[in-house]
Amino acid sequence: MTQQAKPEDIVHAERAQLDFSRDMSYGDYLQLDAILNAQKPLSPEHNEMLFIVQHQTSELWMKLMLHELSAAIACIARDELPPAFKMLARVSRIMEQLVHAWDVLATMTPPEYSAIRPYLANSSGFQSWQYRCIEFRLGNKNAAMLKPHAHHAERLAAVQQAFELPSLYDECLRLLARRGLPVPADHVERDWTQPYESSDGVEQAWLVAYRKPEQHWDLYQLGEELTDLEDAFRLWRFRHVTTVERVIGFKRGTGGTGGVSYLRKMLDVVLFPEIWKLRTDL
Template identity: 70%
Template sequence: MHATSNGERIVLEEAAQLDFSGKMSYGDYLQLDKVLSAQNPQSEEHDEMLFIVMHQVSELWMKLLLAELREAISDVRNENLSPAFKKLARVSRIMEQLVHAWDVLSTMTPSEYTAFRPHLMQSSGFQSWQYRCIEFSLGNKNAAMLQPHAHKENLLDWVTQAYEAPSLYDESLRLMAKQGLHIPETHLNRDWRGAYSRNEEVEQAWLVVYKDPTKYWALYQLGEKLVDVEDAFRLWRFRHVTTVERVIGFKRGTGGTGGISYLRKMLDVVLFPEIWSVRTHL
């Protein structure tokens, strides 16, 4: 008669946990059948899978980023700053992950990308509606950027909502006014669809905060969280530019943009100008 060893006994005792018939498993919970079957290369080129996965992973991170950013904006609007800080910190960390996604794509050489690029047709990251919502929610408003999403009504609705709503910075300035700091009326009740314009009076309000952080500790923290977010966003955009230049040089983008020339212009956009300029006057 065969004796059962301790190792075999442990395996037998745990065997009940190995059968997931009729139970929700890891793959069921994450819907991995859908996720892992969503990669459909249009060519026979080996490197196209890298291109697809990198962009799909980035879109998943952007989905989380948007969820956190929307909630953070709501928290700032309702003066719930502690949870807003946590969410904004997470937004910055997610952007770090998006930077690293470009690190992986940069392993693709120009020759490898050129081999399957014609199969992309007119598809381009320029058409990412989630990225557009992120930009709009951070204040980089431009009506022309609604057009790439006009072909799908449900997506256009999402982008339009972000375009028409107060941005994170707009809500931050409104909060400063609620807490007794002078913010000009032009920046409290403006057309939220317009691009933000730097204002000397807003800079003076931030200067009051930064000169007395003890008195205005919550607003001081908010200012630094905003700097963290924009710092991370700049790195994300910069890594995008350098990777694209490395892979395609100065060719036009597949979506019809100028490629590198367009992306470099985006590097000059400053989302929260007074929080940066106030540092010169401290």
């Protein structure tokens, strides 16, 4: 017969399980002391904490996005599509988190932002080196966007590397070419630092997969993963511009950009143009 545990033994066991003095704790593993003490408001305003946390958490999501995006590009370059699909799907879900983050920042009213704006000096999301790496890895190459990071050698090196590498779309087109689809040679090997130019030949290559998806299922799925990703990215850009307009109107950005006028131009950027055009031509 099994001996029944005494109440005092149960209490002792529970206390032992709650003793983290000898082992790594939750806070230790996540380095929460450093993270939760990284919010240093410069103004006396209550709402500055929202502004700081919003941007810090966005940078954390962008760190994960770069981690997944870089790995997905490497997988595609090695013809390893199943793990790449998982990573690209995760990038799209991360982008959805960033889209919804604007909903929280949009609770800041114009007077509340105006009260903290003088304390921001010239700091601006325009200067986010992680965001610039994401733009470059997604193919929106612009040499002028290196300049905001020129004052910090380590960050400039990271952005420069993203600028010089083939983008996600470049590697997808090289994959299509390896599979025998008729991708023009000048889209398989080119100067990766130059902005991508749309090509009827590239569209015809994608159409091979889209017209016979049962024969090219993984390439067809790749095209849809790209569609999901750009769809989410467009939503993020739209929520960005509407939130900025809601909070500051058409004032210039703190980093010296045109603010809303600059962000609206970004709405016209198409990352994977043939993926969208082929829908009309199917």
